[in-house]
Amino acid sequence: MDIIGEDYTDAVLYGQQWEGRSFVGCDFTEADLRGATTANCTFTDCTFDRADLGESAHKATAFRSCRFTGAVLASARFTSCSWLGSVFADCVLRPITLTETDLTLAGLSGAVLREASLRGLRLREANLADADLRDADLRDADLTGARLRGCRLEGADLRGARLDADRLVQATLRGARVDLDTAVAFAAAHGLRVG
Structure with missing residues (x-):
């Protein structure tokens, strides 16, 4: 209908x-x-x-x-x-x-999703500028191409998440949990030479 x-x-x-x-x-x-x-x-x-x-x-x-x-x-x-x-x-x-929701290209600028479970969600090219994702569960989420300028990710769990390290440097990450690959990519995005 x-x-x-x-x-x-x-x-x-x-x-x-x-x-x-x-x-x-x-x-x-x-x-x-x-x-x-x-x-x-x-x-x-x-x-x-x-x-x-x-x-x-x-x-x-x-x-x-x-x-x-x-x-x-x-x-x-x-x-x-x-x-x-x-x-x-x-x-x-x-x-x-x-749950299993696709947020591709969603505009969530300034959204308050503190402590939200966003595990495994697709957030490709989503606008998360100035969003509050403190202590959020973003494990295995797809954040490829997401806009993260001013995004608050303190204490967030980003293990297994797919993201662009050069965009991640625009976010606040104090206390966030990441896997080794993300840590190395983040360091390289900050101009560090690893190894």
């Missing part, structure tokens, strides 16, 4: 259950989506400004080039989802559960 350009502004959609639906260019500004569930849905170029998605659950759902400004995603669960090219600004993201 394709839904195109529908206006859900201020709509109360609490507890809705959607499966196999496609939303294109829809406006969910200030909509109440608490407790909603989606499965195999697609949201393309949709707006979720100041929407409340708290305690919602999403499985195999794609949010493509969507905008979330001031949205609440606290206690939301995303399993096998995609946030490809979506932008999250000034959102409440803690606590959030992301």
Whole structure:
């Protein structure tokens, strides 16, 4: 079922259950989506400004080039989802559960994901500038090409993560855990000669 350009502004959609639906260019500004569930849905170029998605659950759902400004995603669960090219600004993201979710090209500049479990997630070319990822679990995450200028990674676990060491030098890393390969690449990016 394709839904195109529908206006859900201020709509109360609490507890809705959607499966196999496609939303294109829809406006969910200030909509109440608490407790909603989606499965195999697609949201393309949709707006979720100041929407409340708290305690919602999403499985195999794609949010493509969507905008979330001031949205609440606290206690939301995303399993096998995609946030490809979506932008999250000034959102409440803690606590959030992301499992096998693709955040490629997601705009998470300034996002607060402190202590979040992002293990094994795909964050390729994501914008994490000025994001707070202190004490986050990023083991085995793919951060290739991610923008990390000003990103706070103090105490984060980056073991097994794929990342560009030259971008890593733009982040704050005090107390972060890395594997030997990353440590050597980081040292080389700082101009050190190893060996």
